[in-house]
Amino acid sequence: MMQVRSGLTGIQVKQKQFTQRHAARILAPAFQLQPVLLLGAGLGFLSDAWFNAAWLGFALATLIFGASMAVHAAFKRWLMQFNAPQSVLVVRDGLLRAIDAQALVAGDLVQVRAGQLLPVDVLTDAATVTTSWLRVVLALTGRQVPTGVALAGSRVLHDARVEVLAIADNRFIATDAQTLFAAPVLTRPTLAAGLGMLRAAALTWFSQVQTQVLRQHTARPLLATALVPVRRLIATPTTQVRRALVAPMRHSAKEAAFRYNQDPVSWLWA
Secondary structure, eight states: OOOSSSBOOHHHHHHHHHOOOOOOOOOOOOHHHHHHHHOOOOOOOOHHHHOOHHHHHHHHHHHHHHHHHHHHHHHHHHHHHGOOOOOEEEEEEEEEEEEEGGGGGOOOEEEEEETTTTEEEEESSSEEEEEEHHHHHHHHTTTOOOEEEEOOEEEEOOOOOEEEEEGGSHHHHIIITTTGGGGGHHHHHHHHHHHHHHHHHHHHHHHHHHHHHHHHHHHHHEEEEEEEEHHHHHHHOOOHHHHHHHHHHHHHHHHHHHHHHHEEEHHHHO
């Protein structure tokens, strides 16, 4: 230990530990399965309605699900590094000592080294840079980092002394980042896309059924027109049918008799 100026006293630390929640929950981001399943169902039914190939939609849904799981696993690995014990240098009672980061309280002065990953949200005038995942979370949540504040997950560019602003479950990574995959900014568009695809598939199927019904109604008058002669023949009385058949037969018989009377020999060999 070395003698330094400022820092919280032991009594102040105990008071803060008593008045604020200290124990941090394990950071493990949740993954919402329902929006992805709904999106997959929408792709499958829409592909079946448009291209008669449901397998294409379900294949795309499988790819989307696999990519989502891979991104979630990578984000989870980044977030869970804050669950591991991390030693930091803190100023208390005028002394610089090493303690675990989970023992910090708001108001502690922490000595950080260049390139060190901040485990808590701090107040500092030193130059910092946000890591890639932290930038993604800030972009998706629409949060703006105030001037003079560095969030957990940032890195300082040079040695500095910072003041702890938020710890444990009060950190930004615990309040917003952990629920990123369950946040409305991701779930609502996914749900809307899935429902929209299901609606489009239903409208397409309804249009196809309506077209088939119209074709059937159009075909009925044509069939009726074609059956008119048959219906007339069926409706003709039996006597008329006999007359229509017997008249040609009588004419043929008279013609044969006439030819026989005129020339019997020629008629026989004709």
